[in-house]
Amino acid sequence: MMDSLKLLAPLAWRNLWRNPRRTSITLIVVTIGLWSILVLSSFMTGWMESSRDASLRLLIAQGQIHADGYLDDPNIDHLMPMPDATLTAALNSPAIANWVARLELPAVAQSEYKTLPVTLLGVDPEAELRISSVPGKVVEGRYLTDLDDDSAIIGLNMAKRLKTALGRRIILMVTDADGALAERSFDVVGLFDADVGFEDTYVFTGRNLMQSMVKAEGKIAQIAFEIPEEEDLAPTLASLRAAAPGLDVRAWRKLSLLLGAMDASMAITVYIWLAVMMVMVSIGIINTQLMAVFERIHEFGLLRALGLKPGHVLALITLESMLLIGVGVLIGMLAAVLTILALRGGIDLSAFAKALEAFQSGDTIYMLFLPLDYVIFPLAVWGIGVVVALWPAWRAQKISPVEAMRHAT
């Protein structure tokens, strides 16, 4: 084996450079193919993470706890008490970075001109500052000050649709614990800027105030929590379930099916691109190697006549493919690393801000360096490239020396 390698490797390497133009074209195809796969994967993952983090930072966080049945029917009958000592201890453990308790109920918002269905959220403003990005998105007025704050924060678009404005009042109506319609007037003290769907849905007020309004003192609808590392989510969920038997503890993927689906579709997109690139690279390699083989049929006949075995011919051509694709793969990896380094400051997509709003990804996408990609994708490109090049190699080793020698004469 080593003897054969010593015999064939230098010959294979020199053969690659017999036609520098053709070799360069193949190298470019392999390089661009792998580069595009690696860069696309970094971009898509960066985009997905940015979009996911932004979405989770709004309200969802990494997970939530609800009373059983609340998510299927989010009304006042499915509230739960504030966490008991066991659950509080679990929530205050180092496994959880921050948590917040909210009261959330469907409501109706009414201005002098219009009535809209909304979701009313009673929040703890101080805790929200640590876990949610909504306080930072208030662009006009102020955020809530405390649990008893009796004013309201609404989205810019909702203000527009209600034809109301900062400093004016709206009426919020919600079913209370007795089943009666509770209504109250709120000063609009702040307007937040998020994606249109979020702006049109949520109205924020103090939690104590809302509990009192719906006669549900000490009751909440959800506990949202965030953890330091996404990888620790599964054990954290398990420990919370143990601490809160009877409650519904879910990870963000189960809370936002759209986000979960987007996360999966990004990975699928990368693999579809990988498949497209692999087909292109394979066609390029087969074409190049077939040409390289047919141009040298006579030479293979000569080598066979001199005593080279058919298996050596197969090995020689396969080795040429391994070297050629290997060099392309190395250049492709290097190009991808350099591209990611060059774009480490982020890709400014502010020109597409409106379109990106739907993905909640922000104006700047930061590409992620994913070390595992630099093992899996290069090996896939290299392995598949070498496999497809086996066909011309197999054809070359099948031809008899006398046929091959006749080829040129």
Add this chain to the structure above:
Amino acid sequence: MQHEGRDMKPIVSCKGVTKIFGKGELAVHALRGIDLDIMEGDFATLAGPSGSGKTTLLNMIGALDHPSGGEVMIDGQPLKGMKKAALSDLRLHKIGFIFQAYNLVPVLSARENVEFVLRLLRIDPAKRHQRADAALAEVGLAGMENRRPSALSGGQQQRVAIARALVARPRIVLADEPTANLDSGTTAELVALMSRLNRESGVTFLIGTHDPRVMSHSKRHIEMTDGQIDSDTRS
């Protein structure tokens, strides 16, 4: 050292060798029952018009092609039934080839072309260099070891091919039209070289040729017509 073929054992032995290309009405009978022994030390030329079967016979003897009938033996070993890899081994160990010009590997230097056969024989690098350089010196190419074929003339390339054919010390060297692409001066030099190698080193040659300058040096002349041997004379 002079060898008289009749006193030696045959290196090549053909018995009733036939070769038919194609089938039915399109069948071409390239060889029609060849009986031929090539003896150790022979310097034989195989002549005849185009289509007479010279190259086909050389291919059979060189284990490059299979006969349709009959038997070919090299150094007492029948080729019939041997697998491709075994035939490669036999060619490597027992047969040297000289083809028409331009049959060197273009990406290898003169030394590397000659060494290639020794590499296949797994001879260690130091001995390989020594033997390759000696073979090149023997054909008058000392000092040109590192030149690629593209930097050599047609005659020099053919000398490298001769060195390559001889370096593994084969039992027989088969040459098919070795002077076909060479000018008369170079042809004369090459023929003189092969003749000297036969005379001084006892290398057995079987040369397929049209060239009267080659035939004039041969000690044995075999004439073929229509796939049959017309005459086999020794001088």
